[in-house]
Amino acid sequence: xxxxxxxxxxxxxxxxxxxxxxxxxxxxxxxxxxxxxxxxxxxxxxxxxxxxxxxxxxxxxxxxxxxxxxxxxxxxxxxxxxxxxxxxxxxxxxxxxxxxxxxxxxxxxxxxxxxxxxxxxxxxxxxxxxxxxxxxxxxxxxxxxxxxxxxxxxxxxxxxxxxxxxxxxxxxxxxxxxxxxxxxxxxxxxxxxxxxxxxxxxxxxxxxxxxxxxxxxxxxxxxxxxxxxxxxxxxxxxxxxxxxxxxxxxxxxxxxxxxxxxxxxxxxxxxxxxxxxxxxxxxxxxxxxxxxxxxxxxxxxxxxxxxxxxxxxxxxxxxxxxxxxxxxxxxxxxxxxxxxxxxxxxxxxxxxxxxxxxxxxxxxxxxxxxxxxxxxxxxxxxxxxxxxxxxxxxxxxxxxxxxxxxxxxxxxxxxxxxxxxxxxxxxxxxxxxxxxxxxxxxxxxxxxxxxxxxxxxxxxxxxxxxxxxxxxxxxxxxxxxxxxxxxxxxxxxxxxxxxxxxxxxxxxxxxxxxxxxxxxxxxxxxxxxxxxxxxxxxxxxxxxxxxxxxxxxxxxxxxxxxxxxxxxxxxxxxxxxxxxxxxxxxxxxxxxxxxxxxxxxxxxxxxxxxxxxxxxxxxxxxxxxxxxxxxxxxxxxxxxxxxxxxxxxxxxxxxxxxxxxxxxxxxxxxxxxxxxxxxxxxxxx
Amino acid sequence: xxxxxxxxxxxxxxxxxxxxxxxxxxxxxxxxxxxxxxxxxxxxxxxxxxxxxxxxxx
Numbered sequence: 001x002x003x004x005x006x007x008x009x010x011x012x013x014x015x016x017x018x019x020x021x022x023x024x025x026x027x028x029x030x031x032x033x034x035x036x037x038x039x040x041x042x043x044x045x046x047x048x049x050x051x052x053x054x055x056x057x058x059x060x061x062x063x064x065x066x067x068x069x070x071x072x073x074x075x076x077x078x079x080x081x082x083x084x085x086x087x088x089x090x091x092x093x094x095x096x097x098x099x100x101x102x103x104x105x106x107x108x109x110x111x112x113x114x115x116x117x118x119x120x121x122x123x124x125x126x127x128x129x130x131x132x133x134x135x136x137x138x139x140x141x142x143x144x145x146x147x148x149x150x151x152x153x154x155x156x157x158x159x160x161x162x163x164x165x166x167x168x169x170x171x172x173x174x175x176x177x178x179x180x181x182x183x184x185x186x187x188x189x190x191x192x193x194x195x196x197x198x199x200x201x202x203x204x205x206x207x208x209x210x211x212x213x214x215x216x217x218x219x220x221x222x223x224x225x226x227x228x229x230x231x232x233x234x235x236x237x238x239x240x241x242x243x244x245x246x247x248x249x250x251x252x253x254x255x256x257x258x259x260x261x262x263x264x265x266x267x268x269x270x271x272x273x274x275x276x277x278x279x280x281x282x283x284x285x286x287x288x289x290x291x292x293x294x295x296x297x298x299x300x301x302x303x304x305x306x307x308x309x310x311x312x313x314x315x316x317x318x319x320x321x322x323x324x325x326x327x328x329x330x331x332x333x334x335x336x337x338x339x340x341x342x343x344x345x346x347x348x349x350x351x352x353x354x355x356x357x358x359x360x361x362x363x364x365x366x367x368x369x370x371x372x373x374x375x376x377x378x379x380x381x382x383x384x385x386x387x388x389x390x391x392x393x394x395x396x397x398x399x400x401x402x403x404x405x406x407x408x409x410x411x412x413x414x415x416x417x418x419x420x421x422x423x424x425x426x427x428x429x430x431x432x433x434x435x436x437x438x439x440x441x442x443x444x445x446x447x448x449x450x451x452x453x454x455x456x457x458x459x460x461x462x463x464x465x466x467x468x469x470x471x472x473x474x475x476x477x478x479x480x481x482x483x484x485x486x487x488x489x490x491x492x493x494x495x496x497x498x499x500x501x502x503x504x505x506x507x508x509x510x511x512x513x514x515x516x517x518x519x520x521x522x523x524x525x526x527x528x529x530x531x532x533x534x535x536x537x538x539x540x541x542x543x544x545x546x547x548x549x550x551x552x553x554x555x556x557x558x559x560x561x562x563x564x565x566x567x568x569x570x571x572x573x574x575x576x577x578x579x580x581x582x583x584x585x586x587x588x589x590x591x592x593x594x595x596x597x598x599x600x601x602x603x604x605x606x607x608x609x610x611x612x613x614x615x616x617x618x619x620x621x622x623x624x625x626x627x628x629x630x631x632x633x634x635x636x637x638x639x640x641x642x643x644x645x646x647x648x649x650x651x652x653x654x655x656x657x658x659x660x661x662x663x664x665x666x667x668x669x670x671x672x673x674x675x676x677x678x679x680x681x682x683x684x685x
Numbered sequence: 686x687x688x689x690x691x692x693x694x695x696x697x698x699x700x701x702x703x704x705x706x707x708x709x710x711x712x713x714x715x716x717x718x719x720x721x722x723x724x725x726x727x728x729x730x731x732x733x734x735x736x737x738x739x740x741x742x743x
Contacts, residue, residue: 080703080708080711081708082734084711086698087686089691090694093695093699094699097699098742099742100742214729218724221696221702222696276732280732280735288700344742345742348742351740356703487736487741
């Protein structure tokens with residue numbers, strides 16, 4: 001009887017584990033012929049299920065000791081607004097929508113330059129042992145402390161100084177994040193009248209939706225989203241005619257620099273006008289489009305079952321790749337941040353979600369589970385990039401400085417790397433997509449869009465719909481990146497107002513217009529500066545900014561995991577502290593190595609200081625190096641390098657300081673006989 | 686709860702708007718007789734809150 005029962009309980013898990021192990025074996029060991037994407041999908045799903053059932057629940061029961069009888073902040077402070085006990089599936093959706101943005105779609109696409117295998121393995125291992133652990137443990141800690149924010153948690157558990165240091169670190173990370181995301185949009189829209197028209201069209205559509213939702217039918221989110229969705233589809237369809245028109249196409253064709261300046265102006269305006277007018281309606285569109293597209297892509301992959309044409313591992317693991325510079329270790333691990341481990345999630349896990357947890361035992365499903373789901377999104381992005389002909393992938397993702405600006409030059413350069421392609425193939429794909437060129441459309445979004453168009457047109461519409469699906473995918477990515485840029489600029493503004501406010505209290509009030517405009521200008525100026533620098537970079541900017549973003553994002557994860565480790569020691573659960581120490585150690589090794597290399601690597605493609613040195617030497621000899629067209633621009637390039645190097649140094653100092661305070665807090669916790677963690681509330685309160 | 690109802694609640698909470706009905710019934714139970722925001726006010730209040738802090742990731 002007992003034996004029968006245990007077969008029933010464990011049998012399915014043995015099957016899932018075996019299936020996962022075989023699929024993973026196929027993915028990892030397969031060489032030569034192409035491999036079907038389904039193997040990766042099956043391997044990933046089995047890994048997620050097994051990891052959740054065994055590791056996630058191990059952390060829940062043994063490490064954290066979840067207590068179903070304990071009342072959560074949502075129950076104790078129920079106000080029907082912020083604190084609301086929420087059904088766990090509903091909250092899962094909320095949490096997932098909040099954590100999954102553009103990051104998991106871009107990073108894996110860039111990492112595909114090293115082949116599909118390194119990225120896949122890091123996504124799976126990273127999420128199970130680092131990303132999901134961080135999200136879950138932070139959610140748990142915040143839920144036990146009235147839903148306090150990461151900054152507050154660091155302050156109360158580690159001290160005031162580390163709290164302030166962490167706040168400054170978070171602000172800098174926001175600035176880099178906004179710059180790199182804006183750069184992805186600029187890269188996707190430059191010289192693309194169809195794409196630019198559709199993205200521009202979202203603004204009047206959103207304004208219309210905003211007015212409808214505010215005055216005509218307040219709160220009717222479904223209706224207003226439907227109206228917006230129809231508007232978007234019309235914009236895509238109409239965009240084709242705009243792109244084909246000799247009159248209108250030039251009006252919507254802009255250089256990267258022009259788009260960057262427009263985006264900076266837009267960011268400023270969008271973050272000071274009322275949220276209901278522009279931001280909220282765009283939020284609806286981008287959120288629902290995001291979820292819909294992710295589901296659509298998953299179904300598409302299952303139906304089409306595409307073959308991966310990218311090799312498992314390419315020669316570019318040696319660090320000479322055109323998409324980003326640097327060897328597999330450490331740069332693959334910082335290129336894929338979101339999807340494997342993303343420090344930014346610690347802000348969401350200590351934000352709105354913990355205030356809505358109905359029962360503590362829901363935290364593994366929401367914290368650990370939603371992150372597994374994000375990892376799956378990243379896996380799909382990697383699949384979409386890997387189904388492309390590798391030659392197309394490299395033509396799309398290599399900067400013009402490496403492959404030239406004509407299809408003849410590009411075909412020659414890419415073929416020279418061992419990925420044979422003809423100029424005709426490159427021209428033909430561009431015309432199928434309704435674009436003038438596909439060369440050097442760096443930043444990940446266009447690659448993902450081509451991959452998605454490939455898969456989705458196989459399900460709906462055939463080759464004739466390629467151009468529609470391509471622009472649909474571009475619009476979908478641009479839309480939610482712009483929403484993040486608006487919302488992020490606002491958050492950065494509040495943080496800056498908070499910081500300025502400590503010196504000039506009057507400016508702290510968020511309704512004070514001087515403080516408001518001043519802080520917004522600082523925020524927009526910050527990310528705008530990095531954006532413009534990226535747009536004018538001959539290597540395409542993504543090369544420089546994406547690793548910086550990856551490093552900073554994972555450093556934030558290291559900060560969050562330090563706090564988690566401290567709390568585990570203060571809870572007197574030291575014997576399980578390896579659960580957070582393990583990912584923390586790995587992240588510190590990766591990010592500090594990558595940060596160090598970005599500063600001091602002798603190769604000027606990797607090290608900022610070596611790059612500055614190269615330009616300084618040229619300047620001393622009286623030479624000009626592209627893209628600089630004069631002495632002033634040469635000096636600007638050198639200055640940018642020093643700023644980037646300083647920023648890297650600052651990130652490293654912030655992390656080192658937090659770890660220092662972490663070690664101090666842990667040793668104090670060890671010396672204490674009783675638990676010292678500052679939990680709020682209890683089962684009987 | 687019916688799955689369609691759950692899906693609707695999920696979609697609304699994804700954009701930061703919790704159930705208005707739950708809010709009203711909470712007010713009735715916990716604060717009887719005190720003023721309750723109408724749907725428009727409730728919705729506007731939630732929007733301000735959503736964009737007043739970190740509500741999303743990259």
